[in-house]
Amino acid sequence: MLRKSTLIITAIQLIALVVHSHVDLTTPCSRYHFAPRCPPPPAGQLYDYNTNAPISSGGINTEPLCKHSVPYAKRTVYKAGEPISTGYDIGSAHGGGHCQWALSYDGEKTWVVIQTEIRTCLQGALTGQSDVKIPVTIPKDAPSGDVTFMWLWVNAIGDRELYSNCADIRIEGRDGGSVTGVELLLVNYNTTYGIIPEFPNPGDPDHRELYDARKPITITVKSSGSTISSTPDPSSPSSPSSTPKNSAASGSRDHLQPLVFFISTTFLILFASLQHNM
Numbered sequence: 001m002l003r004k005s006t007l008i009i010t011a012i013q014l015i016a017l018v019v020h021s022h023v024d025l026t027t028p029c030s031r032y033h034f035a036p037r038c039p040p041p042p043a044g045q046l047y048d049y050n051t052n053a054p055i056s057s058g059g060i061n062t063e064p065l066c067k068h069s070v071p072y073a074k075r076t077v078y079k080a081g082e083p084i085s086t087g088y089d090i091g092s093a094h095g096g097g098h099c100q101w102a103l104s105y106d107g108e109k110t111w112v113v114i115q116t117e118i119r120t121c122l123q124g125a126l127t128g129q130s131d132v133k134i135p136v137t138i139p140k141d142a143p144s145g146d147v148t149f150m151w152l153w154v155n156a157i158g159d160r161e162l163y164s165n166c167a168d169i170r171i172e173g174r175d176g177g178s179v180t181g182v183e184l185l186l187v188n189y190n191t192t193y194g195i196i197p198e199f200p201n202p203g204d205p206d207h208r209e210l211y212d213a214r215k216p217i218t219i220t221v222k223s224s225g226s227t228i229s230s231t232p233d234p235s236s237p238s239s240p241s242s243t244p245k246n247s248a249a250s251g252s253r254d255h256l257q258p259l260v261f262f263i264s265t266t267f268l269i270l271f272a273s274l275q276h277n278m
């Protein structure tokens with residue numbers, strides 16, 4: 001018979017497996033992230049034990065931007081102009097990559113990118129490190145409102161992945177006004193969009209020119225907080241046709257190693273326990 005302790009160890013291993021495979025935004029809490037300091041999921045939603053898994057891999061999209069569409073009931077409040085000390089849990093840093101941070105005032109229809117880090121984003125972060133900090137500053141002129149805050153990451157090494165987590169924040173700023181940034185660049189998402197090939201070594205093309213080509217966008221929030229408008233075209237994120245489309249399948253499988261390790265140790269412990277109890 002299996003002892004309870006063995007089952008508990010196995011369960012912990014399985015949780016560790018899903019929690020430490022990739023990377024996720026953990027401060028502010030990404031939607032339905034499983035951690036004691038994060039709020040429970042909103043009514044009707046479940047904890048997501050895979051907030052650190054990519055939403056797309058090799059041009060195959062499995063989850064939408066943000067992963068989840070129902071916001072947390074309680075929002076983290078930030079003042080306009082305040083730097084958010086965003087935090088990330090690292091399963092595998094994939095050599096860093098390109099990060100965009102964006103705000104949406106209209107329930108994830110229109111995004112304005114407020115900060116971008118090319119190539120070095122999460123570079124050098126160590127497997128198992130938690131709450132790796134990156135400061136992201138809310139623009140000084142950002143109007144007040146309930147806002148979705150998104151982190152979007154294209155990795156440098158590995159399967160051509162795209163990561164997206166969203167946090168629910170409230171910005172305290174001016175009552176109505178506008179915020180300007182650039183449009184969201186969506187790559188590594190699905191075959192409609194381009195794939196940025198791996199850029200492991202200094203000097204490898206990392207296609208930052210696609211990021212440089214993002215158009216400016218201004219989001220206007222009425223003082224009621226309810227009506228918004230934006231310029232230019234709010235409906236589609238930039239999708240440059242020049243994006244390279246090759247090497248979708250050339251990624252290495254580095255993230256599978258911890259998986260194999262955990263599965264094999266789990267089986268070893270189960271096996272040892274069966275022997276012991278027979």
Ligand SMILES: *[C@@H]1O[C@H](CO)[C@@H](O)[C@H](O)[C@H]1NC(C)=O
Nearest residue numbers: 061064065189190191192193
């Ligand atoms: C890619 O995603 C976009 C946006 O969700 C969607 O409109 C399009 O149909 C998708 N393309 C494919 C090939 O799945």
